[in-house]
Amino acid sequence: xxxxxxxxxxxxxxxxxxxxxxxxxxxxxxxxxxxxxxxxxxxxxxxxxxxxxxxxxxxxxxxxxxxxxxxxxxxxxxxxxxxxxxxxxxxxxxxxxxxxxxxxxxxxxxxxxxxxxxxxxxxxxxxxxxxxxxxxxxxxxxxxxxxxxxxxxxxxxxxxxxxxxxxxxxxxxxxxxxxxxxxxxxxxxxxxxxxxxxxxxxxxxxxxxxxxxxxxxxxxxx
Numbered sequence: 001x002x003x004x005x006x007x008x009x010x011x012x013x014x015x016x017x018x019x020x021x022x023x024x025x026x027x028x029x030x031x032x033x034x035x036x037x038x039x040x041x042x043x044x045x046x047x048x049x050x051x052x053x054x055x056x057x058x059x060x061x062x063x064x065x066x067x068x069x070x071x072x073x074x075x076x077x078x079x080x081x082x083x084x085x086x087x088x089x090x091x092x093x094x095x096x097x098x099x100x101x102x103x104x105x106x107x108x109x110x111x112x113x114x115x116x117x118x119x120x121x122x123x124x125x126x127x128x129x130x131x132x133x134x135x136x137x138x139x140x141x142x143x144x145x146x147x148x149x150x151x152x153x154x155x156x157x158x159x160x161x162x163x164x165x166x167x168x169x170x171x172x173x174x175x176x177x178x179x180x181x182x183x184x185x186x187x188x189x190x191x192x193x194x195x196x197x198x199x200x201x202x203x204x205x206x207x208x209x210x211x212x213x214x215x216x217x218x219x220x221x222x
Contacts, residue, residue, distance in 0.1 A: 034078070067100070078093060115137075117139045133152055
């Protein structure tokens, strides 16, 4: 599913048309359900920081892409924050995306905005599999999933200024730098995060426990 070659131009054009994305625009996307801990509000604050610092490109669009509609109260609070900060022309909430692979392909930078640690953030792995630079919080599984300053950037969790700085680095990449990042990101995921590798590593842990690799006291404590 997460293979750039598998996403047809028609799928990309369909999304770009539905979402009214400019042909020459920069797109920053936070994928995930609309939930407070997923960090949509944090990303809005980071975009406001870019604007305040004069570093927000006029052609940048910030998308918050969810697979289904959110609870109305949270959605309303996000809409209100966008209006209060004067970001209506930049920030767009899309709450019924059925083609996330194509969404990655029309995106220039992917953001993981989680405000609490995730054991494994799928967005970080998926973005790299699609060859996209990813910006993620420096806690939980994210630092182990991406290659910092190579396939993405880490920011201080829940800090909109740090997030804004990381986004600025990502959108400043040249075409050649993006091509190299795409190659390295896809190689990194293929080498480390296939389903087969996950199951093999899990079974290896079971085998090591059954074969006495860990002391009985340690196993009991676990």
